[in-house]
Amino acid sequence: MPELPEVETIKRDLIPRLKNLSIVHTKIFDNRVIKDLNQKTFESRVTGCTISDLKRQGKALIFYFDSNQFMVVQLKMTGQLIYSKAFDSAARSRDTKVVFTLSNGDFLLYNDQRTFGWLILTESLQKISFLSTLGVEPLEKTFTATRLKAKFLNRKAPVKSALLNQHLVAGIGNIYASEILFDAGISPVRQAGQMNQEEIVLLVKMTKKVLNKAIRLRGSSMRNYRDAEGNEGLFKKHIKVYARENQPCVKCGELIVRIVQSGRSTFYCEHCQK
DNA sequence: AGGTCGACCTGGCAGC
DNA sequence: TGCTGCCAGGTCGACC
Numbered sequence: 001m002p003e004l005p006e007v008e009t010i011k012r013d014l015i016p017r018l019k020n021l022s023i024v025h026t027k028i029f030d031n032r033v034i035k036d037l038n039q040k041t042f043e044s045r046v047t048g049c050t051i052s053d054l055k056r057q058g059k060a061l062i063f064y065f066d067s068n069q070f071m072v073v074q075l076k077m078t079g080q081l082i083y084s085k086a087f088d089s090a091a092r093s094r095d096t097k098v099v100f101t102l103s104n105g106d107f108l109l110y111n112d113q114r115t116f117g118w119l120i121l122t123e124s125l126q127k128i129s130f131l132s133t134l135g136v137e138p139l140e141k142t143f144t145a146t147r148l149k150a151k152f153l154n155r156k157a158p159v160k161s162a163l164l165n166q167h168l169v170a171g172i173g174n175i176y177a178s179e180i181l182f183d184a185g186i187s188p189v190r191q192a193g194q195m196n197q198e199e200i201v202l203l204v205k206m207t208k209k210v211l212n213k214a215i216r217l218r219g220s221s222m223r224n225y226r227d228a229e230g231n232e233g234l235f236k237k238h239i240k241v242y243a244r245e246n247q248p249c250v251k252c253g254e255l256i257v258r259i260v261q262s263g264r265s266t267f268y269c270e271h272c273q274k
Numbered sequence: 275a276g277g278t279c280g281a282c283c284t285g286g287c288a289g290c
Numbered sequence: 291t292g293c294t295g296c297c298a299g300g301t302c303g304a305c306c
Contacts, residue, residue: 003299032283059300076300078284095284114283116300130301157277165277166301173299222299223286242299262278265297 002075003059004138004171005214006225006233010081011056013228017083018108022050025101027089033097033110035118045121046071046100058134058170062125072120072128073110078224079117082109113224134170138207143169145201152192152200159195159203160188161262172207175220175242178267180210182241187273188266189259213238241267 002010026047031039049065056062061081063071073081078095087099087107098110098119110119125131135151136143151168152159162168163177172180181188183206186199195203219225219233222243226232240250245258249269259266 006299074301076282077298112283113285114298116283118301155276161277164300175299220299225299263280264300 002079002219002225003173003176004056005176005211005235006219006227007056007059007061007075007171008215009218009233010228011054011061014081014083014108015054017106017228018051018054018102020050020052022103023047023100024103027099027101028097029092029099030097030115032115033112033118035120037121042119042121045069057131057137058166059173060131062131068123070122070125072122072125072131074118074130075112076114076116076118078113080109080111080224080226080230081228082111082226082230083107083228084109130166133167135166135168136170138169138171138211143204143208145197145204148204149195149197149200152195155192157192158188158261159186159190159192160266162192163203163207164262164264169207171211174264174266175222175239176207176210176214178242179240180206181273182268183210185273187270188261188268241269243267 023046026043028034028039028043034042049067049069051063052066053064061073084107093111095111095113096109097112100108102108120128122128136147152162155162160177160181163172163180164174184202214220214235217234217238218227220235220239221232241256244256244267246255249256249272252269252271254269254271256267256269
């Protein structure tokens with residue numbers, strides 16, 4: 001799925017288009033993507049709402065409605081939010097799960113090939129346990145070496161798995177975890193709790209650098225990611241290790257290796273990352 | 275409590 | 291061509 005840079009890109013694209021528009025009609029084509037409410041209740045409660053703001057927390061996108069309600073969207077692996085001038089129900093993609101008709105006559109589509117993602121309507125964000133347990137936002141000033149060191153204290157999990165843990169740091173996924181560790185020169189198999197001060201500082205610095213660069217380039221599209229206009233991201237061309245097994249390291253030329261950690265692929269250079 | 279694994283789904287691709 | 295098995299950017303609950 002979209003990680004932090006992709007969700008941030010979608011959010012920035014959608015804000016100027018959606019702000020102050022109302023939802024005049026809602027159609028759910030697959031109720032598996034709606035959590036906690038049945039289809040009819042969700043449709044009737046969201047219809048009529050005016051979108052006052054859009055925010056991101058970790059990889060979640062939050063619609064702020066004027067009706068004292070919030071809609072939390074988790075795109076997971078293959079979810080997309082696409083702003084569209086037209087929607088023809090006869091021609092709709094099989095992946096289109098929800099269609100919001102907007103007060104200006106345009107449409108917001110929720111597409112999801114694998115149906116992993118979900119939408120929640122709530123009156124209180126505190127009730128959404130996923131949000132209330134999220135870790136520090138890596139692009140905010142509160143993400144410091146002191147903070148990360150405290151998060152990693154006594155952690156025996158590999159540093160790669162710790163970076164993926166949303167309760168510690170919010171928004172880093174499998175692509176950027178590998179990229180951050182490569183830029184920091186740190187091996188993904190090292191224990192998180194064993195990072196020294198210098199390495200912690202480097203991890204904070206490279207996390208911000210990699211995520212900011214990915215946002216500037218509008219994210220990475222490996223497979224399904226598209227921005228709100230349906231376009232691919234450009235960071236893919238700047239990826240140094242992810243999905244580059246057996247290809248030469250951009251720094252030293254040795255071959256990138258793939259290992260599995262916590263059931264997820266990790267890519268790294270054994271020569272450059274210690 | 276912390277860490278790992280399988281489940282949730284669908285589709286693309288490599289290999290036979 | 292068609293089948294099988296493996297792989298995929300995330301989270302969650304069960305288990306050790």
